[in-house]
Amino acid sequence: MDQKKGYNKENLDTSAKPCEDFYTYAIGGWQKNNPIPSTESRWGVFNILAKDNEAKIENIIDELVTTGGYAKNTPEQQVRDFYLSLMDTTKREKLAMAPLRPYLEQLDTVKNRAGLTNLMAEWQPMGISSFFNFYVSSDAKNSAMNVMHLSQGGLHLPDVDYYTKSDSASVAIRAAYEKHIEKMLTLSGMKPDDAHEAGMEILALEIEIAKKSMTRVERRDPEKTYNLYSRAEFLKTFHGINWEAYFVQAEMPEWTTIIVNQPDFIENTAEMWNTYPFEVCKMYLRWELVNEFSGSLYSSLEEENHRFYAGVLRGVNEMNPTKERSVKRVNGALGELVGKLYVAKHFSEASKNQVSQMVEEIRQVFRERIEKLDWMSDTTKIKAKAKLNAFKYKIGYPDTWKDYSEVNIDSNNLVGNIMALRRFSYKLMMEKTDKPVDKSEWGMTPQTVNAYYSSSKNEIVFPAGILQPPFFDPEAEDALNYGGIGAVIGHEFSHGFDDKGSKYDAIGNLNNWWTDADRIRFEARTQLIVNQFNAYEVLPGVHINGSLTQGENIADLAGLTLAYHALERHYGNNAPKGKGVDGFTWQQRFFLGWSQVWAQNMKEQELRNRILTDPHSPGQYRVIGPLSNLQEFWDAFGCKEGNPMVDKDPETRVVIW
Numbered sequence: 001m002d003q004k005k006g007y008n009k010e011n012l013d014t015s016a017k018p019c020e021d022f023y024t025y026a027i028g029g030w031q032k033n034n035p036i037p038s039t040e041s042r043w044g045v046f047n048i049l050a051k052d053n054e055a056k057i058e059n060i061i062d063e064l065v066t067t068g069g070y071a072k073n074t075p076e077q078q079v080r081d082f083y084l085s086l087m088d089t090t091k092r093e094k095l096a097m098a099p100l101r102p103y104l105e106q107l108d109t110v111k112n113r114a115g116l117t118n119l120m121a122e123w124q125p126m127g128i129s130s131f132f133n134f135y136v137s138s139d140a141k142n143s144a145m146n147v148m149h150l151s152q153g154g155l156h157l158p159d160v161d162y163y164t165k166s167d168s169a170s171v172a173i174r175a176a177y178e179k180h181i182e183k184m185l186t187l188s189g190m191k192p193d194d195a196h197e198a199g200m201e202i203l204a205l206e207i208e209i210a211k212k213s214m215t216r217v218e219r220r221d222p223e224k225t226y227n228l229y230s231r232a233e234f235l236k237t238f239h240g241i242n243w244e245a246y247f248v249q250a251e252m253p254e255w256t257t258i259i260v261n262q263p264d265f266i267e268n269t270a271e272m273w274n275t276y277p278f279e280v281c282k283m284y285l286r287w288e289l290v291n292e293f294s295g296s297l298y299s300s301l302e303e304e305n306h307r308f309y310a311g312v313l314r315g316v317n318e319m320n321p322t323k324e325r326s327v328k329r330v331n332g333a334l335g336e337l338v339g340k341l342y343v344a345k346h347f348s349e350a351s352k353n354q355v356s357q358m359v360e361e362i363r364q365v366f367r368e369r370i371e372k373l374d375w376m377s378d379t380t381k382i383k384a385k386a387k388l389n390a391f392k393y394k395i396g397y398p399d400t401w402k403d404y405s406e407v408n409i410d411s412n413n414l415v416g417n418i419m420a421l422r423r424f425s426y427k428l429m430m431e432k433t434d435k436p437v438d439k440s441e442w443g444m445t446p447q448t449v450n451a452y453y454s455s456s457k458n459e460i461v462f463p464a465g466i467l468q469p470p471f472f473d474p475e476a477e478d479a480l481n482y483g484g485i486g487a488v489i490g491h492e493f494s495h496g497f498d499d500k501g502s503k504y505d506a507i508g509n510l511n512n513w514w515t516d517a518d519r520i521r522f523e524a525r526t527q528l529i530v531n532q533f534n535a536y537e538v539l540p541g542v543h544i545n546g547s548l549t550q551g552e553n554i555a556d557l558a559g560l561t562l563a564y565h566a567l568e569r570h571y572g573n574n575a576p577k578g579k580g581v582d583g584f585t586w587q588q589r590f591f592l593g594w595s596q597v598w599a600q601n602m603k604e605q606e607l608r609n610r611i612l613t614d615p616h617s618p619g620q621y622r623v624i625g626p627l628s629n630l631q632e633f634w635d636a637f638g639c640k641e642g643n644p645m646v647d648k649d650p651e652t653r654v655v656i657w
């Protein structure tokens with residue numbers, strides 16, 4: 001039998017010591033050999049795999065373009081012609097603002113508040129948002145049914161903190177954002193003086209919206225965001241807007257109940273919409289329209305949009321080539337159609353079977369570890385195991401594909417295509433209102449390099465896109481696969497038992513299945529991981545938000561633990577002896593496998609942005625954070641008390657699952 005692949009030693013930086021800084025030791029060489037491209041704000045394994053997948057999709061599209069002759073409204077015709085409409089930059093320059101002119105003229109004719117509210121509602125199916133967002137999703141306390149939801153919106157900077165923080169960087173970004181609004185409105189045809197005034201007033205309006213908004217940490221609590229109203233109760237409670245008229249204009253069905261995620265925000269901003277200066281609200285809606293379609297109009301608007309959102313906020317000054325951007329847009333807008341073509345060429349059923357086996361091994365290990373917990377009572381253990389046993393999983397791609405055949409895609413009408421697709425998606429979503437949840441539906445496309453846990457379905461999902469090296473490689477040593485995709489599987493399992501997922505029961509309902517004493521003990525342990533990550537200073541004066549990232553940090557630690565012991569179970573009495581061809585034991589190779597999937601470099605602007613907005617810790621800390629709590633890691637590399645990667649203090653060391 002051929003020797004299987006070991007760890008790529010070119011990734012290493014042996015000037016670092018594994019027990020002092022395992023991240024640099026494991027992937028410092030990779031970091032030196034993989035600088036951030038000029039078109040990116042960060043560069044890591046996820047980015048590389050996404051680029052590889054986009055290259056495969058590009059080849060598929062090129063074949064469609066070359067072949068042609070496809071019947072109308074077939075997946076091949078729709079993908080091909082949407083791509084061609086994106087690539088026709090000559091026509092986009094010639095049209096300039098013409099595709100939006102009917103909507104701008106419609107806005108100009110509005111003379112009163114009622115008309116403006118009606119227009120805001122009428123534009124909702126086109127994806128043009130406003131102060132708030134209506135959507136249809138499962139009822140957290142009756143997860144088998146879909147209901148209407150209403151949540152906060154209205155902000156165009158990445159997070160509430162961008163509007164409220166007073167540090168110099170935040171102040172500078174707000175000033176740049178104001179200038180960006182001014183420039184975009186000028187490019188859309190507004191007089192420069194009017195655009196200058198609009199920039200100031202729209203920023204002031206968004207600051208007021210931000211002050212009324214829930215923070216990301218507050219929104220992590222599913223109890224706080226679950227506020228159920230009947231239709232009559234909703235209409236009696238929330239004022240400032242003629243909601244009945246809004247529902248009709250927004251093409252919403254006759255829903256019976258609604259979950260309002262942030263009631264105080266909705267009440268306050270609805271009143272504000274009704275009382276804020278009319279002309280400012282009108283300019284704000286123009287800004288919404290222009291901002292939403294800027295990437296589909298002429299180059300000056302697209303470039304200014306990129307300059308601010310990619311350049312100022314993320315440190316990326318160079319745009320990707322038109323073809324690459326177009327492929328990405330096709331992939332985003334017609335994801336399942338592209339996915340169907342993708343898996344036909346690039347997914348192995350053998351991989352699906354192997355990963356399924358790993359899922360069951362990890363489930364069994366989790367079951368055994370729950371049974372042995374010394375901090376959880378037997379009463380709660382029974383329900384924890386019931387939830388674990390009820391976990392479902394999907395691998396690769398959906399059994400049933402979405403049918404886009406009613407959407408007309410025209411190679412000569414980019415903005416029309418985008419509006420048609422948005423209206424189609426909106427219609428599909430609204431049709432789910434007050435109907436049973438389709439348990440077979442996927443929340444990611446098959447070509448996505450990611451995975452997820454759904455609390456309402458109590459399921460884990462692994463798209464085909466992530467089932468490739470370095471996450472999963474049939475030709476690699478088992479330890480690398482268990483440290484890669486195995487730990488990701490364990491991570492997703494663990495989300496059902498993190499600070500948020502643990503509040504949902506076996507059938508996916510928001511329902512407390514813990515004894516009060518067990519919950520208190522659990523939260524004492526999760527607070528330790530919050531404290532641990534709060535202490536990590538990623539830039540001078542900038543710390544990880546341990547509360548925002550705690551769910552992912554809990555899942556990383558638990559996922560590694562489960563995958564390690566599942567690998568032990570997998571080996572049984574046949575575990576490799578000594579060191580392999582790469583010079584590492586299987587135990588060491590497992591932790592190296594985890595490290596290599598978080599290899600990344602990141603620009604400072606992107607890092608600052610992610611600290612405020614991303615519930616995931618930066619890659620470096622997803623490695624050193626959990627490993628500093630794991631006895632198995634210390635044993636593998638001979639780490640001793642006093643080494644930076646070792647926390648043996650029972651007062652601070654995190655042990656949960």
